[in-house]
Amino acid sequence: xxxxxxxxxxxxxxIATIPDGASIMVGGFxxxxxxxxxxxxxxxxxxxxxxxxxxxxxxxxxxxxxLIRAGRVDRLITSxxxxxxxxxxxxxxxxxxxxxxxxxxxxxxxxCAGAGHYGFLTxxxxxxxxxxxxREIECDGRTWAIEPAxxxxxxxxxxxxxxxxxxxxxxxxxxxxxPLMAMAADRVIAQAFRVEAPGYLAPETIHTPCAFVSRxxxxxxxxxxxxxxxxxx
Amino acid sequence: xxxxxxxxxxxxxxIATIPDGASIMVGGFxxxxxxxxxxxxxxxxxxxxxxxxxxxxxxxxxxxxxLIRAGRVDRLITSxxxxxxxxxxxxxxxxxxxxxxxxxxxxxxxxCAGAGHYGFLTxxxxxxxxxxxxREIECDGRTWAIEPAxxxxxxxxxxxxxxxxxxxxxxxxxxxxxPLMAMAADRVIAQAFRVEAPGYLAPETIHTPCAFVSRxxxxxxxxxxxxxxxxxx
Amino acid sequence: xxxxxxRMLARAAREVVPGQIVNLGIGLPxxxxxxxxxxxxxxxxxxxxxxxxxxxxxxxxxDLEMIDSGGAYIGTRPGASVxxxxxxxxxxxxxxVDVTFMGAFExxxxxxxxxxxxxxxxxxxxxxxxxxxxxxxTLVVLCSHNDKQGNPKILRQCRLPLTAPRCVSRIITExxxxxxxxxxxxxxxxxxxxxxxxxxxATEAELIIDEHRLGRx
Amino acid sequence: xxxxxxRMLARAAREVVPGQIVNLGIGLPxxxxxxxxxxxxxxxxxxxxxxxxxxxxxxxxxDLEMIDSGGAYIGTRPGASVxxxxxxxxxxxxxxVDVTFMGAFExxxxxxxxxxxxxxxxxxxxxxxxxxxxxxxTLVVLCSHNDKQGNPKILRQCRLPLTAPRCVSRIITExxxxxxxxxxxxxxxxxxxxxxxxxxxATEAELIIDEHRLGRx
Numbered sequence: 070x071x072x073x074x075x076x077x078x079x080x081x082x083x084i085a086t087i088p089d090g091a092s093i094m095v096g097g098f099x100x101x102x103x104x105x106x107x108x109x110x111x112x113x114x115x116x117x118x119x120x121x122x123x124x125x126x127x128x129x130x131x132x133x134x135x136l137i138r139a140g141r142v143d144r145l146i147t148s149x150x151x152x153x154x155x156x157x158x159x160x161x162x163x164x165x166x167x168x169x170x171x172x173x174x175x176x177x178x179x180x181c182a183g184a185g186h187y188g189f190l191t192x193x194x195x196x197x198x199x200x201x202x203x204r205e206i207e208c209d210g211r212t213w214a215i216e217p218a219x220x221x222x223x224x225x226x227x228x229x230x231x232x233x234x235x236x237x238x239x240x241x242x243x244x245x246x247x248p249l250m251a252m253a254a255d256r257v258i259a260q261a262f263r264v265e266a267p268g269y270l271a272p273e274t275i276h277t278p279c280a281f282v283s284r285x286x287x288x289x290x291x292x293x294x295x296x297x298x299x300x301x302x
Numbered sequence: 303x304x305x306x307x308x309x310x311x312x313x314x315x316x317i318a319t320i321p322d323g324a325s326i327m328v329g330g331f332x333x334x335x336x337x338x339x340x341x342x343x344x345x346x347x348x349x350x351x352x353x354x355x356x357x358x359x360x361x362x363x364x365x366x367x368x369l370i371r372a373g374r375v376d377r378l379i380t381s382x383x384x385x386x387x388x389x390x391x392x393x394x395x396x397x398x399x400x401x402x403x404x405x406x407x408x409x410x411x412x413x414c415a416g417a418g419h420y421g422f423l424t425x426x427x428x429x430x431x432x433x434x435x436x437r438e439i440e441c442d443g444r445t446w447a448i449e450p451a452x453x454x455x456x457x458x459x460x461x462x463x464x465x466x467x468x469x470x471x472x473x474x475x476x477x478x479x480x481p482l483m484a485m486a487a488d489r490v491i492a493q494a495f496r497v498e499a500p501g502y503l504a505p506e507t508i509h510t511p512c513a514f515v516s517r518x519x520x521x522x523x524x525x526x527x528x529x530x531x532x533x534x535x
Numbered sequence: 536x537x538x539x540x541x542r543m544l545a546r547a548a549r550e551v552v553p554g555q556i557v558n559l560g561i562g563l564p565x566x567x568x569x570x571x572x573x574x575x576x577x578x579x580x581x582x583x584x585x586x587x588x589x590x591x592x593x594x595x596x597x598d599l600e601m602i603d604s605g606g607a608y609i610g611t612r613p614g615a616s617v618x619x620x621x622x623x624x625x626x627x628x629x630x631x632v633d634v635t636f637m638g639a640f641e642x643x644x645x646x647x648x649x650x651x652x653x654x655x656x657x658x659x660x661x662x663x664x665x666x667x668x669x670x671x672x673t674l675v676v677l678c679s680h681n682d683k684q685g686n687p688k689i690l691r692q693c694r695l696p697l698t699a700p701r702c703v704s705r706i707i708t709e710x711x712x713x714x715x716x717x718x719x720x721x722x723x724x725x726x727x728x729x730x731x732x733x734x735x736x737a738t739e740a741e742l743i744i745d746e747h748r749l750g751r752x
Numbered sequence: 753x754x755x756x757x758x759r760m761l762a763r764a765a766r767e768v769v770p771g772q773i774v775n776l777g778i779g780l781p782x783x784x785x786x787x788x789x790x791x792x793x794x795x796x797x798x799x800x801x802x803x804x805x806x807x808x809x810x811x812x813x814x815d816l817e818m819i820d821s822g823g824a825y826i827g828t829r830p831g832a833s834v835x836x837x838x839x840x841x842x843x844x845x846x847x848x849v850d851v852t853f854m855g856a857f858e859x860x861x862x863x864x865x866x867x868x869x870x871x872x873x874x875x876x877x878x879x880x881x882x883x884x885x886x887x888x889x890t891l892v893v894l895c896s897h898n899d900k901q902g903n904p905k906i907l908r909q910c911r912l913p914l915t916a917p918r919c920v921s922r923i924i925t926e927x928x929x930x931x932x933x934x935x936x937x938x939x940x941x942x943x944x945x946x947x948x949x950x951x952x953x954a955t956e957a958e959l960i961i962d963e964h965r966l967g968r969x
Contacts, residue, residue, distance in 0.1 A: 071771075072769070072770070072771025072772065073771040073772070073773070073793055073794075073795060073831070074770060074771040074793045075771060098583040098584070098602075098604070098620070099583070099602055099606050100599070100602075101583075101599065101600045101601070101602055102600070124620070147660060148660050148661070148662050148663075149659055149660035149661070149662035150659050150660055151659030151660070151662075152606070157659065169658075169660040169661065171661050171662075171663070171664075171665040171666055172582065172620070172624065172661070172662050172663040172666070173582075173620070173621075173623075173624025173627060173628065173663060173665075173666040174666070176619075176620035176621045176623075176624055177417060177419075177621055177624065179621075180621040181422065183842055183846065184410060184422075184838065184841075184842040184845060184846075185424075185842060185844075185845025185846050185887065186410075186422045186423055186424050186845075187422075187423040187424065187425070187441055187442075187444075187446045188422065188423045188441065188446075189414065189417075189419045189420075189421065189422040189423070190419055190420040190421045190422070190423075190448070191418075191419050191420065192420070192669075193628070193665060193666055193669060193670075194665055194669075196697075196700050197665065197696065197697050197698070197699065197700070198652070198696040198697070199661070199665065204441075206439065208420055208421065208437075208448065208450070209420075209450075211420075213420045213421075215423070215441065217441070217442075229600075232831060234795070234831040236831060236833055238506070239506070240506060240600050240617075241505075241506070241585075241598060241600035241601040241617055242581075242583050242584050242585050242600060242601055242602055242603075242617060243600040244506075244584050244617055244618060244619050245583055245584050245619060245620045246619070246620050247619070248619045249619055249620065249621055252839075252842055252846065266830070267830040267831030268829075268830025268831060270833075272474075272802070272804070272828055272832045272833050272834045273471070273472070273473060273474070273477075273507075273509075273834055274506070274507060275833040275834075275835075276506075276619075278803050278833040278835055278839070278843070279795070279803070279831065279833070280773050280795075280797070280803060280843045280848035280849070281843070281846075281848060304554075305552070305553070305554025305555065306554040306555070306556070306576055306577075306578060306614070307553060307554040307576045308554060331800040331801070331819075331821070331837070332800070332819055332823050333816070333819075334800075334816065334817045334818070334819055335817070357837070380877060381877050381878070381879050381880075382876055382877035382878070382879035383876050383877055384876030384877070384879075385823070390876065402875075402877040402878065404878050404879075404880070404881075404882040404883055405799065405837070405841065405878070405879050405880040405883070406799075406837070406838075406840075406841025406844060406845065406880060406882075406883040407883070409836075409837035409838045409840075409841055410838055410841065412838075413838040416625055416629065417621065417624075417625040417628060417629075418625060418627075418628025418629050418670065419628075425886075426845070426882060426883055426886060426887075427882055427886075429914075429917050430882065430913065430914050430915070430916065430917070431869070431913040431914070432878070432882065462817075465614060467578070467614040469614060469616055473817050473834075474802075474815060474817035474818040474834055475798075475800050475801050475802050475817060475818055475819055475820075475834060476817040477801050477834055477835060477836050478800055478801050478836060478837045479836070479837050480836070481836045482836055482837065482838055485622075485625055485629065499613070500613040500614030501612075501613025501614060503616075505585070505587070505611055505615045505616045505617045506617055508616040508617075508618075509836075511586050511616040511618055511622070511626070512578070512586070512614065512616070513556050513578075513580070513586060513626050513631035513632070514626070514629075514631055
């Protein structure tokens with residue numbers, strides 16, 4: 070892991086550590102919690118053949134929508150892409166591989182990787198189309214589906230506040246998948262509107278302890294999409 | 303579930319809902335987070351043949367130590383009882399059935415019930431004594447042990463602050479197992495030093511949302527064990 | 536919003552008991568928000584991670600980090616909390632949400648629900664619907680009685696891929712309020728002015744109707 | 753504390769790099785706390801749910817809800833966080849703790865560790881030791897070289913039930929600092945004034961010793 074005293078860096082340096090072909094978790098449910106500034110830097114730097122893992126596909130012109138439009142995403146693991154007609158088109162044309170999961174299972178599969186397990190046993194989706202292709206086992210006289218955990222090389226997360234060690238505090242419904250992804254990826258890059266000195270955040274208020282965070286960068290509240298967009302989900 | 307507006311009650315009424323033979327999760331790692339006042343009321347009311355689930359056995363004269371001494375506990379599911387010589391004696395004499403789990407697996411088994419799953423697949427403890435009796439399966443070419451979730455009829459938890467709907471905020475290392483147990487038991491009774499009107503707690507600071515809590519009671523900071531003891535673990 | 540929809544929402548609001556936790560699905564159910572009196576102690580859960588949503592005051596400046604799962608900017612009421620998606624769905628899978636209101640493409644007399652996919656036409660993903668449908672104790676469907684072509688949506692047997700089997704408790708359409716029972720679909724209320732024969736004609740499912748006990752709405 | 757223990761702790765402190773996250777086991781390892789300079793940016797993890805423990809100031813009033821996993825009252829340093837037990841062990845299983853120091857009943861030349869159970873004599877439960885031993889990248893054992901009867905604790909093969917197989921990186925005793933390598937136990941440092949022959953005599957495990965490169969401590 071990155072040493073505590075070497076985490077606070079620039080957005081360019083943080084994103085430059087991501088190679089072509091990386092699997093990348095992206096926080097956010099709709100716009101809140103989406104790390105727009107990190108995604109725009111990823112667009113600018115040009116990494117391609119990416120696998121993205123995000124609850125939704127944002128909208129065509131923002132967030133991961135831009136990466137999908139630019140043809141930089143080979144594969145998307147998600148729960149619902151109804152607000153992005155371009156992503157649906159790309160999927161239907163066979164140019165974007167899309168793997169869909171029920172939202173709560175997606176969250177739990179990510180959290181399960183974050184907890185260091187192989188997977189979990191669930192009854193969600195038994196006897197529905199979702200069950201196709203899942204391995205099932207009998208335990209205590211009932212049938213359960215094995216849901217393998219989902220990990221990633223990188224997670225991009227958005228926080229409201231951070232400290233220089235990488236402790237994170239989220240706000241409102243911008244929490245969503247961010248703390249789960251911060252646990253589940255090998256390298257975690259966090260953006261925050263403010264990055265304060267260690268000691269600024271009260272220990273009980275920290276949502277993601279710094280142990281899970283590799284890099285933290287400050288982004289401007291007024292110029293990032295977080296501060297402007299009225300588009301949501 | 304209990305209606306939001308009917309949760310704030312007296313300690314006597316809350317504990318009176320627990321029957322003989324109940325399985326009861328008890329928060330706390332050592333003293334911090336142990337709901338001493340709820341446990342003392344349980345001792346006073348006389349319920350017996352209990353199954354307790356707690357990280358440790360407290361110490362002989364406090365918390366669940368008192369219930370064990372009084373012969374009210376048939377079975378204890380735990381991680382470490384080294385600080386309670388009476389519990390060790392009772393175990394060795396065959397009067398107390400003790401089921402031990404590695405601490406992180408115990409936490410995760412409880413959390414797993416709280417997330418509504420059957421169990422999870424882990425590599426912890428493979429090729430050790432812990433592996434005996436566990437069912438193992440092959441996934442992706444490796445061996446994993448199935449760890450079934452642990453649920454309970456009741457959870458007794460200690461919070462620092464609450465509101466009348468049952469939203470809970472913990473403090474310091476008194477968090478430990480409390481939020482996990484609040485998810486995993488069918489009926490959750492919370493004690494707190496203060497019970498404020500809804501709206502007092504900022505939404506981002508709430509550790510256990512009220513949806514998981516059935517009853518909330520105020521306990522006195524200065525007369526409960528929380529406020530006096532110097533014993534720990 | 537049509538007056539039919541307004542009538543459905545007013546009727547649906549009567550399903551909510553003070554003190555409950557309620558989830559509102561995308562579309563019409565989200566509008567139910569406005570039919571719950573502000574003083575009523577109800578917490579609205581939205582699966583993106585909030586308990587205690589409240590409609591944004593008219594003309595109120597939106598907080599850009601506060602939306603519901605339908606994407607609308609929201610406020611919160613006293614007692615609200617925000618949390619991550621794993622906790623949000625733990626709440627759902629542990630049946631800590633008392634009632635959920637959802638739309639439907641099809642619903643049938645066994646209580647099966649299809650509301651997420653039309654093969655070859657519409658498959659944006661299931662989102663949170665499956666877990667809500669499978670695990671919330673009381674699921675109330677809020678949908679039009681017939682589709683735009685006039686075809687029945689209340690069926691003997693769903694034809695589309697299911698969201699969850701045997702999950703529906705009640706169905707509220709502009710024509711009727713129906714309860715799913717072991718015996719089949721029992722009509723509780725019928726729309727003001729509608730004949731029983733007309734209701735049956737607009738419905739594929741068999742309906743159990745006791746005209747003496749029928750309410751109007 | 754004996755001067756041997758003080759010397760071991762001073763030596764162990766040199767294993768810690770500024771910026772790391774460190775877990776300290778019950779007993780002697782907990783004392784390492786006092787050997788890390790306060791200005792050193794290190795966060796001490798304790799598995800009961802805190803990252804950033806700090807010894808309580810002498811005579812400082814304890815906060816009754818702040819302990820470490822050994823039960824001692826603690827303070828916190830800037831950058832500290834507190835969290836539940838599931839998150840605490842997620843951190844461990846995801847190898848987010850860089851180094852852990854632990855005691856041992858037995859440790860062997862394959863890096864196997866036994867420190868939780870003596871069948872028939874001592875079985876209070878394994879606590880958090882198994883997950884720490886199995887998942888933290890660098891495990892440093894801090895123990896006496898021999899037991900109270902003088903029997904070796906550094907063995908060819910552990911006899912007691914294992915905490916975890918092949919988990920130990922280094923062993924620090926009052927007699928030597930040893931590294932577990934693929935070739936076996938390599939002695940890096942030997943206690944000031946101790947002869948190599950005396951070290952070998954006190955040890956059951958085979959030791960790889962290059963006298964020219966041997967450090968003293």
